[in-house]
Amino acid sequence: MRLLVATAVPPERDAVARAFGAPDTPEETALPGAVLLRTPGADVLAAGVGPAAAASATSAALTAARLAGNPYDLVVSAGIGGGFAERAPVGAVVVADRIVAADLGAETPDGFVPVTGLGFGTDVHVPPAALVEAAREAGLVPGAVLTVSTVTGSAGRAAELLARHPSAVAEAMEGFGVAEAAAAHGVPVLEIRAVSNAIGPRDRDAWRIPAALTALTSAFVRLAPAEAGSPFALARARLVP
Incomplete structure (x- = not known):
């Protein structure tokens, strides 16, 4: 399985690459605005911070692979992030069953309206259930x-996000951008x-960044598709008709 992992910054990229x-x-390939690291099990990219940079660099990597006749089978947005404490405490690793653009929309007198409510595009991407289940089993x-484009820094905003998205476990800044690029490439x-x-x-x-990076590496070790019997490899097999 050809796997592309898109992170935001080099420490996240390196944590995944170690897995x-x-x-x-490692072999490096220059892309517009980013550098791709090639490892035995995946290509790993530090795509930049925020959804726009993530979408741009991920799309560049996907396009380059397709033009080379060796397209990717799966894209993973990965890194560290904030967790809703009662659901995903510090040190936990989460997997998205929905990738949500939580602040893409408009403020109105009646509250926040997502971009879909304005009649444009989408604000949610749904990963394959087989992959989510494989990660849950791991x-x-x-x-x-x-x-989010602005990281939450108050109890009020945290409560507001949970009210709008009751199943949320975490927030970060790149997932939706990576998902938009992946969707455009099918x-x-x-x-x-x-x-x-x-x-x-x-x-x-109170942040525990080194511990989170270690947990990220450990999660990818458990999921690593380089092994024939790994959760990702088995899950990918379920997706093939």
């Missing part, structure tokens, strides 16, 4: 993962996030 046995000096916490998408902090009042001293 796939990346050599000390110990990941399933639920909606919210893509490739299945998944999102995996290791929780580094609780969503709510911003407290940098």
Whole structure:
């Protein structure tokens, strides 16, 4: 299975690459605005922060692979993120059963209206259920993962997001952009996030970034498609008619 993993920043990229046995000096391929690392089990990209950068770099990687006659079978948006504490505490790893653009829309006198309510596009991508279930069986916490352009920093905003998205387990900044690029290329998408902090009042001293990066590596070791019997490989087989 040809796998592309899109992260935001190099520390996340490197955490994923370690799970796939990346050599000390991995092969690099330059793309517009990003560099792709090739490992034995996946190609891993630091696509940039936010949905626009993530969509642009992911689309560039997908286009390059298709033009080379070796397209990807699956795209995974991965990295660290905030978790809703009662559902995904610090140290947990979540898998999106819905990838939601949580702040793409309009504020109105009656409250927030998502972009679909305005009559445009979509605000949700749904990963294949077989992949989500494979990740759940490997110990990941399933639920909606919210893509936001402004990270939540107050209890009020956290409560507002949960009221609008009752199944949410985490938030991050790139998943929806990666999903938009994957959808445009007709490739299945998944999102995996290791929780580094609780969503709510911003407290940098409480963040556990190194531990979250270690958890991210461990999650991909469990899921690694380089092994014939791995959860991703088996799940991908279920998707083939």
